[in-house]
Amino acid sequence: DVLSDIIDEHDDIGRLVTYAGFTGSVDRCVQIYLRNQWDVIRVDGRGWWSNKYGSNPLDLQRKFMYQLVDHPRIGFIAQPGAGGLGLNLQVSPTVVYYSNDFNNESREQSEDRVHRLGMDINRGCTIIDIFNLPTDEKVLENLRKKKRLQDMTLGDFLGERVA
Secondary structure (H helix, E strand, C coil), rough: CCCHHHHHHCCCCCCEECCCHHHHHHHHHHHHHHHHCCCEEEEEEEEEEECCCCCCHHHHHHHHCCCCCCCCEEEEEECCCCCCCCCCCEEEEEEECCCCCCCCHHHHHHHHCCHHHCCCCHHHCCCEEEECHHHHHHHHHHHHHHHHHHHHHHHCCCCCCCC
């Protein structure tokens, strides 16, 4: 219900990015989008797929980014590590994490696809984590600890002190 509500809130915007850490979660998200009458682009370990637009990654990314009039509602659903480096999804004002895996690098890369450093606050992105199970909070806590450790290590390596 939470994801359906978020999709509903983005109906006028017509673009929403959702990440799910596991194939079953990706499939569940695809069904939720389809029930809400949105077109879907799915990117995971099985490759690129759309319910209407084929499976060419470049074509699908262009439809998502630049063809809002011709294709008014497209949900981009992916596993955080899928899609490749440099993938740009900045047309979505929001990224939803339906579920997370334990890979902090994938989480950071997936966030960067929607929000780049240096973007002003009005063009930034809202990140929403959905907790379906009690373990989801533990996974997110683990990812935050990994990020903190990474920041501390990188800061020491660069001769900086991280508070």
